[in-house]
Amino acid sequence: MTAPAPEPKVDLKNRYLAALLSFLIPGAGQLYQRRHFKAGVFFCGIMLLSMWGMQMGDWKIMYRLEASSTSEAQRGHPFDPREDPHEPFNPPRDRAPSRTGTRSHWGYFAQAPVGIFTLISHLQERRYYSEKNIGAAVEGLSAEQAAEGFLFITDVARNDAGQFETRRVVVRGSLRRETRDGEFGREEIAIFTGETDAGVPVEFLTSSQIQLDAPIAADSRRYLSCPVNDIDAVPTRSGEFHGWIDRGWFDRFLVPPDALTIERLHYNLGKKLTLAEVFTWIAGMLNVLVIWDALAGPAYGYRRRPFDDGDQTGSTKSTEPAAAGATPSASASAPASAEVKS
Amino acid sequence: MNPLLLAQTENMLWYIAPLAAAISMVYSASRYEETESILQRAVRLFFQITIFMALVLGVLWALSYNL
Numbered sequence: 455m456t457a458p459a460p461e462p463k464v465d466l467k468n469r470y471l472a473a474l475l476s477f478l479i480p481g482a483g484q485l486y487q488r489r490h491f492k493a494g495v496f497f498c499g500i501m502l503l504s505m506w507g508m509q510m511g512d513w514k515i516m517y518r519l520e521a522s523s524t525s526e527a528q529r530g531h532p533f534d535p536r537e538d539p540h541e542p543f544n545p546p547r548d549r550a551p552s553r554t555g556t557r558s559h560w561g562y563f564a565q566a567p568v569g570i571f572t573l574i575s576h577l578q579e580r581r582y583y584s585e586k587n588i589g590a591a592v593e594g595l596s597a598e599q600a601a602e603g604f605l606f607i608t609d610v611a612r613n614d615a616g617q618f619e620t621r622r623v624v625v626r627g628s629l630r631r632e633t634r635d636g637e638f639g640r641e642e643i644a645i646f647t648g649e650t651d652a653g654v655p656v657e658f659l660t661s662s663q664i665q666l667d668a669p670i671a672a673d674s675r676r677y678l679s680c681p682v683n684d685i686d687a688v689p690t691r692s693g694e695f696h697g698w699i700d701r702g703w704f705d706r707f708l709v710p711p712d713a714l715t716i717e718r719l720h721y722n723l724g725k726k727l728t729l730a731e732v733f734t735w736i737a738g739m740l741n742v743l744v745i746w747d748a749l750a751g752p753a754y755g756y757r758r759r760p761f762d763d764g765d766q767t768g769s770t771k772s773t774e775p776a777a778a779g780a781t782p783s784a785s786a787s788a789p790a791s792a793e794v795k796s
Numbered sequence: 797m798n799p800l801l802l803a804q805t806e807n808m809l810w811y812i813a814p815l816a817a818a819i820s821m822v823y824s825a826s827r828y829e830e831t832e833s834i835l836q837r838a839v840r841l842f843f844q845i846t847i848f849m850a851l852v853l854g855v856l857w858a859l860s861y862n863l
Binding site: 462492495725729736740746751756757758 | 830
């Protein structure tokens with residue numbers, strides 16, 4: 455009976471550093487240990503599941519604190535977006551979001567082992583709950599940017615029923631910020647130029663009383679509301695614009711969603727939202743194995759042996775457990791092939 | 797259901813294939829070091845997962861028949 459061929463050693467280098475790297479970026483620790491194939495498998499497999507899951511969940515499913523069911527934004531506003539979820543509108547929030555009423559989002563603990571996203575979501579949580587994250591007035595707008603929304607025009611004349619009729623027009627175009635001389639000195643206003651969904655050109659001045667949503671939120675739209683004047687120089691009794699501009703990518707990526715945004719996610723995605731979360735949970739759980747692999751080497755050994763995983767035949771014949779004098783369970787219990795150099 | 801409508805509906809079962817493939821590869825790679833061993837085990841695990849899920853689907857389908 456011949457002695458089994460010794461298994462090649464795996465040089466784990468500084469295994470604690472490798473584990474930390476694998477926590478931060480799946481496979482990075484293995485790359486540091488020069489285990490290139492495994493690094494590629496771990497990176498591609500886990501990042502694929504994580505990114506795909508987050509993309510399916512509209513990049514809003516990784517957050518530590520779940521907002522309470524009634525948000526400040528939902529109270530006392532003329533629009534309830536849930537009435538028409540296809541044309542959602544969140545009223546701009548003028549106060550910093552509060553942690554009051556939030557509860558743990560348990561799925562986060564399964565997602566957390568993928569460190570790069572955990573760190574980003576922590577950073578975004580701090581930014582989101584910061585006291586600086588409050589609504590702005592017209593100065594929050596840049597010089598010119600794309601905007602769309604709903605223009606509410608109440609006619610100056612009464613209709614046949616003797617009431618002032620309010621029309622809602624969907625408009626798309628751009629908002630341009632300008633400074634002009636007003637009744638009380640220099641004032642900043644914004645001018646909307648665009649067209650209605652019927653293709654009719656439209657231009658109007660917003661008043662200086664623009665309410666712009668806080669800069670950091672999960673929603674890709676940064677909402678704004680304002681009274682408007684001089685709608686195409688047509689005399690109107692009153693007008694209001696409720697619209698939105700694009701929120702910057704980093705101001706919404708992995709930012710905790712508020713209750714309204716979560717409700718809308720459920721409405722729009724249905725069971726796909728759960729599937730998206732499951733993808734990210736599995737990715738997180740798999741990365742625990744990856745971190746352990748960087749720390750202690752492969753769990754079963756260098757290569758596959760007979761009787762591993764209940765395989766009665768064995769696919770490779772390099773070693774015989776009986777000849778090694780070790781039971782399969784004993785050989786599988788420790789990363790015997792790992793040579794630790796720390 | 798109309799077969800044409802059914803074909804147009806996104807079937808979520810298709811998500812099992814890439815999910816099972818990623819799980820098989822990552823899990824197997826955490827067990828062994830040698831590329832050949834990883835790949836062999838990953839292929840085997842992929843089919844194990846797929847067949848198991850198909851069996852579960854079959855059981856659930858049978859239990860919900862005519863419901």
